[in-house]
Amino acid sequence: MAGGRQAGGRGTPRLDEGWTAIHAGIADLLTGPVVFGGRSAGARVACRTAGPLGATAVLCLAFPLHPPGKPDKSRAHELTGVDVPVLVVQGDSDAFGGPAEVQGALGDHRAQVVAVRGDHALKADPSAVRSAVTTWLAALA
Secondary structure (H helix, E strand, O other): OOOOOOOOHHHHHHHHHHHHHHHHHHHHHOOOOOEEEEEOHHHHHHHHHHHHHOOOEEEEEOOOOOOOOOOOOOOHHHHHOOOOOEEEEEEOOOOOOOHHHHHHHHOOOOOEEEEEOOOOOOOOOHHHHHHHHHHHHHHHO
16 A cells, blocks of 8 residues: 555565564564454465464454455465464455355364454444454453
C-alpha cells in the first residue's frame, strides 16, 4: 500500500522485507511477548515472518487460503509452518476459503479457527471479530 498499489502474489517477498524492516525499526521498543497479526495478505506475512522474527503468537484476520475459485492453489503451508499459537478469524462466506475449509487444511495443526458472519472483508459482524480476538488474547496472557 505504501507504494500506491495493493499487495499481489508477486509482491510477497517485498511484503516480508517491508514487515521485517518495520520490525527492526521498532525492536528496541518491544518489551515482552509480541503477537504478529494482519488481515488477508498481511496475515500471510505475519505467518511467514513469525518464526524468524520471534513472535509469540499470530493473529490472522481473513486468511486467504487460496485465490477465489482456485482451491488447488492452497496456501495452507503458510499457516501450518507457524510454531506458535495461531488464531484465524474467518468469514463464513469467504471466497478465499471458509472456516471449515481452513480448519480442514490445517489437519492436526494447533491453530484455532473462529467463524464469523460475513465475507473476506470481515465487516458484517465487527463485534464477533472483536470478541474472538479479545478472548484469544486473554487466553494467551
